Amino acid sequence: MPFPKRIGLLLAATLVASCLAFLIVTLDSGKMNVEAQAEPQRERQVENKIPKHVPITIKLKREKEKAFKDLKNEKWLQDFELEVTNTSNKSIYFLELFVVLPEILAEDGHSVAIPLRYGRVDFVDFDTMAMPSDQPIPPGETLTFTIPEGNQRGWSWHKTKENRSDPTKVEIVFVQLSHGDGSGFNGTSATPYTHKEKRLDVVRKQ
Incomplete structure (x- = not known):
């Protein structure tokens, strides 16, 4: 495989992995926010x-x-x-x-x-x-x-x-x-x- 093509595929794979990681973090953060809203600090x-x-x-x-x-x-x-x-x-x-x-x-x-x-x-x-x-x-x-x-x-x-x-x-x-x-x-x-x-x-x- 030509070197430039390998570099291109590597960059594409890195970009996809980064997007997935960002999506997971975002979903996790959203889940944490929902849990925080569901369990507010209660006081009289x-x-x-x-x-x-x-x-x-x-x-x-x-x-x-x-x-x-x-x-x-x-x-x-x-x-x-x-x-x-x-x-x-x-x-x-x-x-x-x-x-x-x-x-x-x-x-x-x-x-x-x-x-x-x-x-x-x-x-x-x-x-x-x-x-x-x-x-x-x-x-x-x-x-x-x-x-x-x-x-x-x-x-x-x-x-x-x-x-x-x-x-x-x-x-x-x-x-x-x-x-x-x-x-x-x-x-x-x-x-x-x-x-x-x-x-x-x-x-x-x-």
Whole structure:
């Protein structure tokens, strides 16, 4: 066989081998990508459902966030620490949020929820006014909520009794906020309310 022809055949064979190798690598890479998409890194999801007009911001404490979101962590409730910052220009005397577990249903069909509450319970009455003994959250200050031990034990008991898995989703839901002067926000939609006297003035003027 002439030398130039042998060189040509050798180059052609090398090119075919290179193309096959490239195709195999590409297919393998595609397979790896599919496997990666099929097995994403799983962690507990936290959804902030507090309406934007409520004058607070929330975030999980950085040092505890990873442990709380770890689905293999059986003490996830113990590692829950929620930092709440007052972003208004008035003190907050009462605040209530719910930690809702949407995947866990009670006997009545509603999602199980764990209450987080700060301040005197009397403030659930809109017209309750602040007293000198009340300790508010001043503007710009931050409060850290944790899950009460009683609720932690309650979930452990419920989990064992009902043979349940720990939830993969958590929702932070707004309930009520009072500024201690008869004004605040109420309900999951955070409807604003004012002091009774101001409400009466509005009615009289209508």
